[in-house]
Amino acid sequence: MVGAVVLDRSGLLAGEGYHRVAGQPHAEQEALEAAGELARGGTLYVNLEPCTHPHRQPSCAEAVLKSGVRRVVISMTDPDQRVRGAGVKMLQAAGVEVVLGVQADRAVRLNEFYIKHRLTGRPFVTVKFAMSLDGKIATSSGESRWITGPEARAQSHLLRHAHDAILVGVGTVLADDPELTARVEGSEARQPVRVVLDSQLRTPPTAKVAGPNTLIATTRVGEVGQAETLVLPHSADGRIELGPLLDELGRRGILSVLVEGGATVHASFFAEGVVDKVHAYVAPIVIGGGRAPSPVGGEGIRQLADAIRLREVDTTRIGDDLLITGYLDVHRDS
Template sequence: MTIATTTTVESAMRRALDLAALGPAGGPNPQVGCVLLSPDGRVLAEGHHRGAGTPHAEADALAQLPPGTAAGATAVVTLEPCNHTGRTGPCAVALIEAGVARVVFALRDPYRLAAGGGDRLRDAGVEVVEGVLADEAAALNERWITAVVRGRPWVTAKWASSLDGRIAAADGTSRWITGDTAREDVHRRRAAHGAIVVGTGTALTDDPSLTARDADGSLLPDQPIPVVVGASDVPSDARLRSHPRPLLHVRDHDPDAVLAAIAEAGATSAFLEGGPTLVSAFLAAGLVDEVLVYLAPTLIGGPRLAIADLGVATISAQRRLDVRATRALGSDLLIVARPHHAGSPESFAAASAATRED
C-alpha cells in the first residue's frame, strides 16, 4: 500500500490549519481542522470544529464519506484526537472504527481529560505521527493552550489614546479619538475573544453594547460574552441587556475572581475594554498577556489617562513590554505588546506536553 508523502501531509496540515481557523475562537474548545487523505495522497474529505456541542473536526470529516471509504486513509489533524466522551464521543475511537491506517497531528492535547488519543490509536495498531507544523498549530490556539496550562483565561488589554496617553477630554468625551479603520480592527479582535470586559463605571457612563460588529453595523458571527465588573446594578434598559449573549455581572473587583467567573462561563480569553481602573488592576496583578494600544495622532492633555496607578514607585519597578507588532490603521497606529519575557506559543505547547508527563 502506498503512503502519502511528507510534502502531501504538510500541505494537508496547512489546509487543516486553515479549516481550524474557521471555527469560533475564545470558547471552551480549541480550533481544530482535519483532512482525510487516501493512501495515494488524494483528499477524501475535510472537516473542522464549529463550536461546543458540534461534531469534532475528525467526526465532521468522516461524516462526509460513505461507510467504509476511510479504510486505509491518513487523518491529518491539527490537534491530537480526543480520548474522552463529553458532548461527543472520542475521536480516537471514531478513527479506529473507520479503519484509518495513519493519524498525523500537530500538537499533543494539553487538556488532561481529553488527552491520550495518540496512545489509544497506537494501541489499536494505527500508525501515529506527531509534531507536523507544531509551531503553526500552537500559534493558532495560543490563547486556548495558555488558558489550559495556566488555568485561567488569556487576557488582552486594549485602549485607544492620544499620543500623550489620554483616553478622553477633561469633560469625559471620547468619541472618537481613533478613526474608522482602527475601530473596525477592534471589532474583529472582540469577535476573536470569548468575553469582553468593562467596569460598571464604563457600563453606566458610556452605555456600550459590547458587541462585535462589521463595518456596516451588522453583528459578526462570533460574539463575546459581555462582562461587567463592579457592585453597581446595570439598568434594565441598558444596551448591554440587548446583547446576543447573556450579561455576566461579576460583583467582585478581584481580577482572579473575575477570571474565574469568565472561565466558569465557558470563555478561554477575555478582552479588557476599560476603563483605566479595571485595566490597571489586571496589569498591576500581572494578569495581562497582551496589550493593544491604538494611538491617534492627536494631543488632548488633562487628567484622563489611559492607565491608573500600577504601584510603580521607582523606575526600576517599571512594567517592561516587548513590542510584537506595529500596524498603521488609517491615520492611527496599533502597537501590539506583551510582558517582557512572556512565553511564545511554542513554549506553551512544550509546557502542555510536559503537564501530561508530571
C-alpha cells in the first residue's frame, strides 16, 4: 500500500496518487503524472522508497529524476531485495535531497504483510479468536456459534478479506464444517485461500472446505474432494511442521495468513514462535465449564514470567464486544 503526494515549489498540492493494484502504475508515477510540469523544483512525499527496477514503465526512481523534483521525503526503505536502499542512493547521486524515516513506524505497520514476506519469505501470521468473558471459545459440547455479536462478526469477514489465506485445524473442520469465506459485499472476486492442517487426511470430501481454493496440508498422499493436498514433513508427534508450511505459502506469493483455530492449532503456532499478531474478541457472555476449550490449548507455560506478552496493544469496542490486538514480533527494515 503506497501513496504519494507532490507539492509544487511554493508548497501547494500539485498531484497525488496511490498504487491501486499489482501491475498498475506505482504511486509516485501517478502523482508525478498528475503534477506534470508543476513537479519541477517541488517535493515528493511517499511512504515507501521509490523502486529502481523497471516494471511496466521505467523505474520510479528514474521517473522522479525525470520530473525535476528537488526533494523527496520517504517513510521507509523498500525491503524488496531488488531495492533495499538503491532508490535512495540513486536519487542522492543525482543531487536530489532525500529525507528518510518520516512516520516510519506507521509506514511499517501499513505494509506489515509485505515487509514480513520480503524479509523472511514467509507470510505475516495473525491468530484470531473470539472468546467469552471467562475465556472459552466453545461450550463443553463444542458449540461455538456465535460467541460475539453481529458487529464483531461483520468485522471478522473484513479481516478475512484483507488476508491472502485463512488457516484452521481439522478439528475445527470436523466440529463446525466452516465455509471459511470472506462474506463482504463486493468481495466475491477475491477470496482468501483456505488452508487446513490435516496430517491424516480426516477432512471429509463432503466438507464445505473440500472445494477449489483450498489447500489441505497433510503428511499423506491422497485426495479430498476438489481441494489441493500438499504433503509436508511432520514433527515427532505426527503433526504438520509449521516452518515448511509457511515457507511454501510464502513461495506461492501468500503474504498474510489468518489463523482461526482451534485451540490445538493456536497452541502450536505460539509454541513454534511463528505468530506475528493477535486479534482477540472478548464477548460479554459467560460459558463456564472446566472442559470447555479456551483459545490456546497445549501444555501452556508454568511460570507467569514466561507468558507471551503482546506489544503495541490496541483495545477497541465493537458493539458489546471488545477487540484486543497486539504484536509478538516486529519486522522492520528502517
